[in-house]
Ligand SMILES: Nc1ncnc2c1ncn2[C@@H]1O[C@H](COP(=O)(O)OP(=O)(O)O)[C@@H](O)[C@H]1O
């Protein structure tokens with residue numbers, strides 16, 4: 001199994017790049033694991049307290065479960081990937097059966113911060129977009145899709161998102177084998193990654 005890690009700050013376009021990469025590949029040959037599925041279980045907290053959590057700090061992620069799942073998949077066994085609710089700020093009771101495949105893509109802002117996870121990746125990719133571009137995309141998404149208003153999103157950006165990005169996420173760019181500039185849609189970079197995957201799929 002070839003495991004590809006795709007990191008980068010919030011709104012840089014990781015999900016979009018992953019979808020572009022897998023769009024023209026044979027279904028079932030490439031699996032995707034999202035870091036969002038591995039946010040810690042916060043069922044013991046009220047929704048109000050969950051909404052106050054710093055979701056941009058590495059400690060917000062259950063890296064042990066992510067590592068266990070990657071080990072299981074590498075060993076050829078299926079796992080139950082948790083399903084996350086951004087509106088509830090918590091894991092739901094649902095899971096998605098995730099089966100081993102020739103290529104597994106793992107994407108998330110913090111996935112390169114954890115050395116054990118990082119060392120499991122055959123290829124490490126960092127998607128870069130300028131911070132103003134990312135903030136604009138993030139504002140639109142949080143307000144339209146994730147249940148936050150404009151002021152809440154700007155406050156989160158100043159208190160958590162920006163400082164955590166500078167402290168934990170941006171420095172992981174140095175681990176990347178490939179950096180994809182994504183201020184604009186980057187079809188050339190996507191084609192290159194797809195070519196690498198196609199070679200693996202044989
Ligand atoms: N290159 C790009 N140019 C303009 N908008 C983009 C680009 N890449 C992604 N987007 C948009 O930005 C938003 C965030 O993208 P997404 O892929 O969800 O980022 P991430 O997964 O890194 O948070 C989405 O609305 C997406 O359509």
Ligand SMILES: Nc1ccn([C@@H]2O[C@H](COP(=O)(O)O)[C@@H](O)[C@H]2O)c(=O)n1
Pocket residue numbers: 009010011014015036039055056085086087088089090108109146161
């Ligand atoms: N309940 C939550 C959990 C996380 N977030 C934010 O998601 C961002 C990471 O996801 P991307 O798709 O943007 O990579 C991260 O910056 C968290 O702040 C959230 O808003 N609500």
